[in-house]
Amino acid sequence: MVQLELSPKEFDLFRRYIYEKVGISLSDQKSTLVQGRLNKRINQLGLNSFREYYDHLVTDTSGDELTFFISAISTNVTSFFREVAQWKWLENYLPALVASKREKKIRIWSAGCSSGEEPYTILMFLQHHLSDFDQWDIKILATDISAKVLSKAIAGEYEAKQVEALPKEISLRSFEKVRGDTQISYQVLPHLREKVLFRLYNLVTDPFFFKNKFDMVFCRNVMIYFDDTTRHDLIGRFSTLLPKGAPLFLGSSESLTTHRETLKLLGSSIYQRL
Numbered sequence: 001m002v003q004l005e006l007s008p009k010e011f012d013l014f015r016r017y018i019y020e021k022v023g024i025s026l027s028d029q030k031s032t033l034v035q036g037r038l039n040k041r042i043n044q045l046g047l048n049s050f051r052e053y054y055d056h057l058v059t060d061t062s063g064d065e066l067t068f069f070i071s072a073i074s075t076n077v078t079s080f081f082r083e084v085a086q087w088k089w090l091e092n093y094l095p096a097l098v099a100s101k102r103e104k105k106i107r108i109w110s111a112g113c114s115s116g117e118e119p120y121t122i123l124m125f126l127q128h129h130l131s132d133f134d135q136w137d138i139k140i141l142a143t144d145i146s147a148k149v150l151s152k153a154i155a156g157e158y159e160a161k162q163v164e165a166l167p168k169e170i171s172l173r174s175f176e177k178v179r180g181d182t183q184i185s186y187q188v189l190p191h192l193r194e195k196v197l198f199r200l201y202n203l204v205t206d207p208f209f210f211k212n213k214f215d216m217v218f219c220r221n222v223m224i225y226f227d228d229t230t231r232h233d234l235i236g237r238f239s240t241l242l243p244k245g246a247p248l249f250l251g252s253s254e255s256l257t258t259h260r261e262t263l264k265l266l267g268s269s270i271y272q273r274l
């Protein structure tokens, strides 16, 4: 395989395009990573240069190549019950949320949900902790920019080792076994899957169309790619969607240096709407 070298000028073309399209800010250090990942893609497509690939990327109206490009330069890594401390915190917060409800209705947004582990964890958590779970009207909006991860999320089918690592009292009520030709996997049960609305949504460029507020918003390990301005705008928009007292969950390596007047840090990258 011929290895093409990405010039600073070519890198800049990709950098500008991806920033404009999805708000991802690529530092100079990412040049080698982009070069490596795109070399593979250029070969697959039978193209001859980065410039040819760039033209292919910007003229592809289906958006598929953009999706590919995003997954080549970012990560979709996720897992069930990620950020343990946040689920512990939620355990203590839940009684207050329940007590505050006149109607048994909960609305949650999992923004940047990847292959679905996060929204399904929210449901498994609620099913485990609400004794009258079936009587609640619960809806999770789960969005991501990548159609590829969303199709996995919608199918709700996961490897045996991921599901078998969960406590039995949770997995038995949440999954059914699927026997494939060579291996076993597990699919989230329909009564949980039907509570999630998966949507393709770009957090940076798509309009905020929401009419109602959410009881909580998860946007974990997504903003790591965004620059300060993009992050600032997005957090500002999230805070308008949260009622007073509601939590916003970020990834454990993410913190806010702005919006102190509207969001208070409670610990473990959990912020509360003031």
Ligand SMILES: C[S@@+](CC[C@H](N)C(=O)[O-])C[C@H]1O[C@@H](n2cnc3c(N)ncnc32)[C@H](O)[C@@H]1O
Binding pocket: 022, 023, 074, 075, 076, 077, 078, 079, 082, 111, 112, 113, 114, 115, 118, 143, 144, 145, 146, 149, 201, 202, 203, 204, 219, 220, 221, 222, 225, 251
């Ligand atoms: C590392 S995963 C995090 C998944 C999950 N929130 C978690 O913490 O386990 C980051 C996800 O953010 C998505 N993402 C990146 N930029 C985005 C954007 N501009 N709009 C929406 N989703 C985006 C990626 O496609 C990816 O699936």
